[in-house]
Amino acid sequence: MNQSRSTLRHWRAAWRDTILLVRDFRVPLLLFILLIAGGGLLYYSLAEQAGEPLHSPVEAIYTVLSMVFLQAGGSFPNAGYLQIFFFIVPVLGIGILAQGLADFGVAFFNRKSRSKEWEMAVASTFGNHTVLIGLGHLGFRVAEKLHELNQDVVVIEVNPKDNLVASVQSMNIPVLQGDGTREDILNAAAVRQARCIILCTQNDNLNLQMAVKARSMNPRIQVILRIFDDDFAAALQKQFGFSAISATGMAAPVFAAIAAGMDISQPIAVEGQSFSLARLNVSPRSKLVNLSVNAVEQTYNVSVVLLRHDGAQDFHPPAEKRLAANDVLAVLGGSEQISRLAQDNR
Numbered sequence: 298m299n300q301s302r303s304t305l306r307h308w309r310a311a312w313r314d315t316i317l318l319v320r321d322f323r324v325p326l327l328l329f330i331l332l333i334a335g336g337g338l339l340y341y342s343l344a345e346q347a348g349e350p351l352h353s354p355v356e357a358i359y360t361v362l363s364m365v366f367l368q369a370g371g372s373f374p375n376a377g378y379l380q381i382f383f384f385i386v387p388v389l390g391i392g393i394l395a396q397g398l399a400d401f402g403v404a405f406f407n408r409k410s411r412s413k414e415w416e417m418a419v420a421s422t423f424g425n426h427t428v429l430i431g432l433g434h435l436g437f438r439v440a441e442k443l444h445e446l447n448q449d450v451v452v453i454e455v456n457p458k459d460n461l462v463a464s465v466q467s468m469n470i471p472v473l474q475g476d477g478t479r480e481d482i483l484n485a486a487a488v489r490q491a492r493c494i495i496l497c498t499q500n501d502n503l504n505l506q507m508a509v510k511a512r513s514m515n516p517r518i519q520v521i522l523r524i525f526d527d528d529f530a531a532a533l534q535k536q537f538g539f540s541a542i543s544a545t546g547m548a549a550p551v552f553a554a555i556a557a558g559m560d561i562s563q564p565i566a567v568e569g570q571s572f573s574l575a576r577l578n579v580s581p582r583s584k585l586v587n588l589s590v591n592a593v594e595q596t597y598n599v600s601v602v603l604l605r606h607d608g609a610q611d612f613h614p615p616a617e618k619r620l621a622a623n624d625v626l627a628v629l630g631g632s633e634q635i636s637r638l639a640q641d642n643r
Contacts, residue, residue, distance in 0.1 A: 325397030332390055337361040340382055347376035365390030417485045419471040420451045424490040427556045428453065430477040430507055431497035435523065435552075437461050439495060442553030444468045446640045451486040453477045477507045480514065489515050493556045496522040501529065508539055521555050554632070554639045561635065574602070574627065575635045577642055581622040584641040591616035597638045599630030 337358030344351055351357045364386040374380055426449035429440055436452070443450045452465055452472045462472050475482035477496075488494065494511045496504040504522040511518055521540040524530040530541035540555050554561050560576040579585050585593065590601050594616075604614040605625035611618070620626065628638065 322397055325393050329390065329393045329397070332386070332393065333362050333365070334358055336382070336386055340379065343376070343379060344374070347374065347379055349374050349376060349379065361386055365394075416471040416473055420473060420486050423449050423451055423487050425449070425492045426451060426487070426490070427493045427495060428483070428486045428488055428491045428511070429495045429497065430454070431499075431523075432457055432461050432465065432472065433497065433499065436497040437465065439497060439552045439556075440465050440468070440470055442636055443556060444470065446553055446556075446636070447643045448553070448556060451491075453482060453486055478503070478510060480510070483511060483514060488518065491515060491518055493519040493521065495552055495556055496520070497552070498523070499525075501525055505533070508537075512537075519556075521552060523552075554635050559635070559639050572629055572631060573635060574629050575638070576603075576625065576627045577639065579620050579622055579624040579626060580642050583622070583643070585620050585626070585638075586622050588620050589616060590614045590618045590620070593620070593626075593628070593638075597628075597630065597641075598634045599628040599638060601626065601628050603627035 337360065338354055340361055341351055341354045341357035344357065351360065361382065364383055367387055373383070427443055428451050429436060429443070430453045432440070432452055432454035436454070440450055440452060450470045452470055453475060454462075454472060455474070455476050457472060457474050465472055473482060473485055475485070477483065477498075488511050491511075494508070496507050498504055498507075501524050504524065508520045508522050512520060519540070520537075521542065522533070524533065524541045533539045533541040542552065554575060562574040565572055588596070590604065593599070594601055601614060602612065603626070604611050604618060604620070606621060628635065630638070
């Protein structure tokens with residue numbers, strides 16, 4: 298299924314990129330059309346004056362088009378200024394076509410030379426996806442975790458490092474180079490169609506600026522941002538509804554789990570180990586369906602603290618109780634364990 302979705306997206310991107318290419322080469326295309334149409338009408342007018350009229354302007358345009366490919370039929374005109382058309386039009390037409398088609402062909406078959414445009418074309422095919430801004434150490438790990446969770450991701454980075462870009466692109470994740478505060482870059486990442494945006498730069502003010510910009514463009518988008526000040530993170534979450542994760546609670550699996558649709562608390566340290574409380578809705582296609590509470594705890598090394606089934610909540614569900622689609626499950630565990638649980642719940 299993932300492979301077919303990736304293939305479909307590739308073809309959609311190729312189609313959009315081809316349209317953009319045609320737009321890029323509209324000048325030679327317009328010149329060629331002007332040569333044929335304008336030359337045809339001029340030839341029709343001059344032929345009438347020379348006493349060698351054609352049946353209609355359409356015939357004159359067709360005659361000029363035939364001249365380009367050295368296929369003009371009919372009798373050779375007697376008027377010298379009409380004869381010039383038979384020598385000048387092929388040279389001009391073939392010259393315009395050859396240059397335009399050569400440039401178009403190189404760009405079309407060598408998309409790597411236009412990597413920026415190709416990445417934007419791929420990104421434009423996404424919808425209900427996650428936009429990740431900031432491809433540093435944390436951003437790269439978040440992208441990896443989202444990929445493991447089978448989430449669609451578009452990355453934006455103003456100064457991308459070649460090795461990180463290559464690694465992310467190998468996961469079929471497009472990387473756009475640009476400033477995430479600019480509306481055109483956010484549009485290129487399809488923010489208006491995105492489900493979530495994750496802001497991982499090391500600048501709190503920049504993260505907040507991009508969060509507000511994204512929310513203004515897409516009021517329904519879920520915002521997750523990295524904030525280094527604990528109090529500031531709490532204030533943002535309370536005032537704007539942003540999922541602001543502070544430096545003390547920062548972990549790539551936490552970012553990824555929230556983006557994948559889980560509610561997850563800030564980690565707390567217990568005996569030197571970090572634990573979070575996470576709540577998730579059991580997906581109809583989830584691997585968790587029909588697993589017992591005991592199997593969930595043993596398989597994922599988490600503690601089940603709540604199970605809600607058909608509106609009834611059980612804070613101490615029996616070990617043999619089995620999960621069903623659309624159940625609500627709350628677990629306590631480490632970020633890696635919760636990440637695995639979210640991955641199998643997709």
